[in-house]
Amino acid sequence: MKILVANLGSTSFKYRLFEMDDERLLARGGVERIGSDQARIYCSLGDRQWEEFGAVADHAAALELCLRQLTQPDIRVLSSIDDLAAVGFKAVHARHLTGVHRVDAAVLDAMEAYNAVAPAHNPIYVRAMRLLAERFPQLPLVAAFETDFHRTIPPPLRYYAVPYEWAERYGILRHGFHGASHRYIAERSAQLFGRTRLRVISCHLGGSSSICAIQDGTSVACSLGMSPQSGLPHNNRVGDFDVFALPALMRETGRSLDELLHELARNSGLLGLSGLSNDVRDLEQAAQNGHARAQLALDVFVASIRHYVGAYLYLLNGADMIVFTGGIGENSAAIRRGVCQNLDWFGIHLDENRNRTARGETPLHASYSRVQIWIIPTNEELIVARQTRDLLRHCPPAPGARVCS
Numbered sequence: 164m165k166i167l168v169a170n171l172g173s174t175s176f177k178y179r180l181f182e183m184d185d186e187r188l189l190a191r192g193g194v195e196r197i198g199s200d201q202a203r204i205y206c207s208l209g210d211r212q213w214e215e216f217g218a219v220a221d222h223a224a225a226l227e228l229c230l231r232q233l234t235q236p237d238i239r240v241l242s243s244i245d246d247l248a249a250v251g252f253k254a255v256h257a258r259h260l261t262g263v264h265r266v267d268a269a270v271l272d273a274m275e276a277y278n279a280v281a282p283a284h285n286p287i288y289v290r291a292m293r294l295l296a297e298r299f300p301q302l303p304l305v306a307a308f309e310t311d312f313h314r315t316i317p318p319p320l321r322y323y324a325v326p327y328e329w330a331e332r333y334g335i336l337r338h339g340f341h342g343a344s345h346r347y348i349a350e351r352s353a354q355l356f357g358r359t360r361l362r363v364i365s366c367h368l369g370g371s372s373s374i375c376a377i378q379d380g381t382s383v384a385c386s387l388g389m390s391p392q393s394g395l396p397h398n399n400r401v402g403d404f405d406v407f408a409l410p411a412l413m414r415e416t417g418r419s420l421d422e423l424l425h426e427l428a429r430n431s432g433l434l435g436l437s438g439l440s441n442d443v444r445d446l447e448q449a450a451q452n453g454h455a456r457a458q459l460a461l462d463v464f465v466a467s468i469r470h471y472v473g474a475y476l477y478l479l480n481g482a483d484m485i486v487f488t489g490g491i492g493e494n495s496a497a498i499r500r501g502v503c504q505n506l507d508w509f510g511i512h513l514d515e516n517r518n519r520t521a522r523g524e525t526p527l528h529a530s531y532s533r534v535q536i537w538i539i540p541t542n543e544e545l546i547v548a549r550q551t552r553d554l555l556r557h558c559p560p561a562p563g564a565r566v567c568s
């Protein structure tokens with residue numbers, strides 16, 4: 164069973180194609196600069212690579228061109244589009260809906276209802292899924308929601324202290340996100356440790372960042388709350404924030420609520436604080452050259468990570484493993500050093516040589532550290548492919564069924 168997992172950006176489409184009979188990665192690729200006449204359509208199979216350039220109007224056209232590339236004679240990992248069992252999406256958020264679902268009108272409506280709650284993700288996904296459903300009516304589209312892994316978070320860590328009916332009626336709860344990534348870390352850490360009874364603090368640090376407390380394979384807390392703008396500072400999104408700052412800002416600046424929300428969701432986080440870049444590589448370079456606000460952004464980021472790691476050490480009554488993943492977690496030795504320094508009372512000791520030279524899945528802790536520290540590159544796409552496969556097995560599409568109206 165071949166499953167393609169899609170990852171959408173506003174002008175990009177990335178995919179991984181899996182043979183799910185043995186969970187083999189067959190190909191990866193995508194399209195950059197969707198909407199332009201010179202979009203790049205690329206794919207790689209192992210160390211062989213292909214690319215071509217041309218006009219790509221939208222995400223449906225992007226998928227079509229990728230499928231065409233995958234069926235061309237010199238690549239041919241698919242014999243035709245009918246060879247594909249489904250496209251799985253790492254979907255972010257939907258009103259009153261989580262889990263794994265065949266994309267239909269109800270799922271799309273529930274996602275669209277939360278466009279404003281997840282503005283960087285939902286509008287792109289809803290638009291692209293609609294286009295794909297129209298263009299490929301026979302191809303099952305599956306949405307695996309990021310909130311699914313966090314269903315096990317218990318009530319004291321799920322509820323905000325707001326009028327109770329807001330939670331029940333409007334879903335104003337800490338839902339948690341990055342579920343596919345934290346689920347992968349939960350499964351992989353259990354494999355590495357050789358047991359499932361395990362306390363793991365999973366630090367997914369990337370464009371969006373979150374910390375998850377994992378007890379015996381299940382999520383018991385996540386730094387992301389009702390929306391993907393919460394928790395740690397993100398690349399350009401705010402993270403935790405006092406909502407009563409908003410009326411003060413509206414009065415001071417004369418700007419509307421929508422304008423300020425836009426600032427919080429687009430021009431805040433690492434970008435807003437530094438005034439320079441949303442990319443940790445740029446900030447580390449600038450900080451080395453004496454850029455004070457780049458240093459401040461990095462310091463605030465590290466302080467926020469330590470805040471949640473500390474809370475979760477308390478919650479889990481210690482930890483067996485701290486895991487770093489995501490573009491920052493896997494690549495920034497300085498951020499990992501900042502997170503782990505001065506924690507000897509907790510039995511957390513980073514081996515600085517290992518940390519400095521680490522690449523790929525690797526331990527970083529000193530031999531005498533009570534808590535193991537690892538880099539584990541995440542594999543969210545594999546989790547989504549598994550969830551898609553399992554849904555199709557339990558609920559196969561009716562022959563000739565139209566997936567979305």
Ligand code: ADP
Pocket residue numbers: 368369370371398441442443444489490491494495
């Ligand atoms: P996304 O959340 O968009 O999937 P990633 O997990 O790929 O993003 O993380 C992207 C971020 O990782 C970049 O914005 C950058 O801040 C950071 N990053 C990537 N490579 C490095 C590096 N070598 N050193 C420090 N940070 C890095």
